[in-house]
Amino acid sequence: MTSGVFVSFEGIDGSGKSTQARRLASALQAQGLTPVLTREPGGSPGAEEIRALVLQGDPDRWSAETELLLFTAARRDHLERTIRPALAAGQIVICDRFADSTRMYQGLSRGDLRGHVDQLHRLMIGTEPDVTILIDMDPEAGLRRAKARQTAEERFEDFGLELQQKMRAGFLALAQEFPGRFRVIDGNRSEDEVAQDVMQALSPFLPETVA
Numbered sequence: 001m002t003s004g005v006f007v008s009f010e011g012i013d014g015s016g017k018s019t020q021a022r023r024l025a026s027a028l029q030a031q032g033l034t035p036v037l038t039r040e041p042g043g044s045p046g047a048e049e050i051r052a053l054v055l056q057g058d059p060d061r062w063s064a065e066t067e068l069l070l071f072t073a074a075r076r077d078h079l080e081r082t083i084r085p086a087l088a089a090g091q092i093v094i095c096d097r098f099a100d101s102t103r104m105y106q107g108l109s110r111g112d113l114r115g116h117v118d119q120l121h122r123l124m125i126g127t128e129p130d131v132t133i134l135i136d137m138d139p140e141a142g143l144r145r146a147k148a149r150q151t152a153e154e155r156f157e158d159f160g161l162e163l164q165q166k167m168r169a170g171f172l173a174l175a176q177e178f179p180g181r182f183r184v185i186d187g188n189r190s191e192d193e194v195a196q197d198v199m200q201a202l203s204p205f206l207p208e209t210v211a
Contacts, residue, residue, distance in 0.1 A: 004087030014142035047074035064111030139164035
């Protein structure tokens with residue numbers, strides 16, 4: 001490969017996207033590649049500090065507008081320090097969430113801020129994944145799974161089922177808005193079945209020895 005490949009995973013909370021991102025990274029490593037597995041918010045030391053601010057605490061800790069600025073700041077640092085260097089080195093970057101999550105959480109579900117999200121993205125980020133894997137999941141089942149994890153990072157899950165339902169509809173609408181980039185995969189199945197479909201969807205973007 002002469003240049004890297006940028007893969008993002010999206011989906012509602014509890015959809016299994018993080019699991020599938022890890023499985024993809026492991027599968028590529030088994031093929032002798034050195035993928036970069038990263039996440040948002042986070043993925044660089046500064047962005048990880050912002051992650052704690054936005055994912056922990058009371059649901060009303062931040063307004064949607066403040067969240068948008070925090071997420072954009074984290075994404076910019078992540079892009080500069082992790083994503084762009086890896087792509088320049090020809091690596092496959094696997095990112096658990098990217099800008100599409102901000103388009104949903106702050107642009108649609110937490111406030112009518114999509115125009116602001118897109119404007120900030122053009123000014124400060126200017127990068128889209130080569131391919132986005134959307135793990136589509138029943139919102140009620142996904143929320144049950146997410147809450148069962150019992151971690152400190154449950155601020156968005158605490159908004160309840162209504163937010164997850166809006167998120168699912170919004171992600172599916174995004175997939176229609178950007179059909180060339182999105183691949184929608186049914187997450188209401190076993191991990192192995194989902195992983196098989198993920199690899200099949202990514203095969204055109206991977207080295208022939210893997211695909």
